[in-house]
Amino acid sequence: MKRTGRRLTLSNDINSDTPPGSIASSDFRLTTIFSDDRENYGWKIVDVKQLGPIGATARAVNFALMSIRPESFADATVFSVWAAVRQPFDNSLIGTFLSTISDNYSLRTEHVATNHLSMFYNEGEIPYYNITLEEYEISSREEIMFKIKETSQSLSGIE
Numbered sequence: 001m002k003r004t005g006r007r008l009t010l011s012n013d014i015n016s017d018t019p020p021g022s023i024a025s026s027d028f029r030l031t032t033i034f035s036d037d038r039e040n041y042g043w044k045i046v047d048v049k050q051l052g053p054i055g056a057t058a059r060a061v062n063f064a065l066m067s068i069r070p071e072s073f074a075d076a077t078v079f080s081v082w083a084a085v086r087q088p089f090d091n092s093l094i095g096t097f098l099s100t101i102s103d104n105y106s107l108r109t110e111h112v113a114t115n116h117l118s119m120f121y122n123e124g125e126i127p128y129y130n131i132t133l134e135e136y137e138i139s140s141r142e143e144i145m146f147k148i149k150e151t152s153q154s155l156s157g158i159e
Contacts, residue, residue, distance in 0.1 A: 001142055005135075007134055008043070008135065009131070010130070011131075012051070012129065013051070013126055013128040014033070014121075024123050025083065026084060028083035028084070028120065029122070029123045031118060031119050031121075032117070036115060040138055040143060042112035042135075042142075042146055043114075043136070044136060045094055046134050047131070048131050048132075049131075050097060050127070050129060050130070051129055061127040061128070062096070062097060062121065063096070063121040063127040063129065064094075065093075065094040065117060065120075066090070066092045066120050067113040067115075091149050091150060092150050093108065094111045097129070111149075112142075113146075114150065
């Protein structure tokens, strides 16, 4: 694994209550925020912050950064069970942002996202985010290992 020197900052809010590339059920939503389907490249998340707008529209929203794809769930019921029970223990969990505590984010620093980043949050809340990524060139073997890790060691659904 070799750092390329390229950094990328994702700064935005999720612009809609029902954004495309998302799945929702039981007061939870998972929304795609980044895709990079190049082979032999991965991204490490080095910083997560809430992007606070100026003015009266500021809002504090908790969220988790995941590498799982919304379309990997068969339906909303399967997603609902995962969101309520399995999500905190899923290997696709990269980190969390909690606005209610002073050390407000936690990252799995060894995690490398190979193709995809999603945001997991409460339905009806729209997170603002500022996420910094570093690009890495990875071997084919490393890419396979990271993809298996992202799918919680399940070999089904690997893209």
